[in-house]
Amino acid sequence: MAVPQNKVSRARKLKRRAHHxxxxxxxxxxxxxxxxxxxxxxxxNCGxxxxxALIQIDEF
Ligand SMILES: [Zn+2]
Structure with a gap:
């Protein structure tokens, strides 16, 4: 199983996601x-x- 070399801290993760x-x-x-x-x-609504007027909108 792959093990991450550096674990990202909760604070660093949340600071990164502050821009998402x-x-x-x-x-x-x-x-x-x-x-x-x-x-x-x-x-x-009206085309x-x-x-x-570029497209016809049929009204019922
Ligand atoms: Zn319109």
Whole structure:
């Protein structure tokens, strides 16, 4: 069985992991319908991107 040459202490391990937090996902609002969407993507609610309708969203 492999044995680690230097055991990492709890304090050193936790200090290393202090930088591992995920950042919050950035969202913007659609100019057409004000729906929240990811930046640089087509709005999934109305299919518009930069004021142009690029895909058709069927409404029921
Ligand atoms: Zn939209």
């Amino acid at each position: 937090a995920l950042s919050e996902v950035t969202r913007t609002r659609c100019q057409k319908c004000n729906h929240q969407r990811l930046p640089h993507t087509i709005c999934e 518009h991107y930069r004021g142009r």
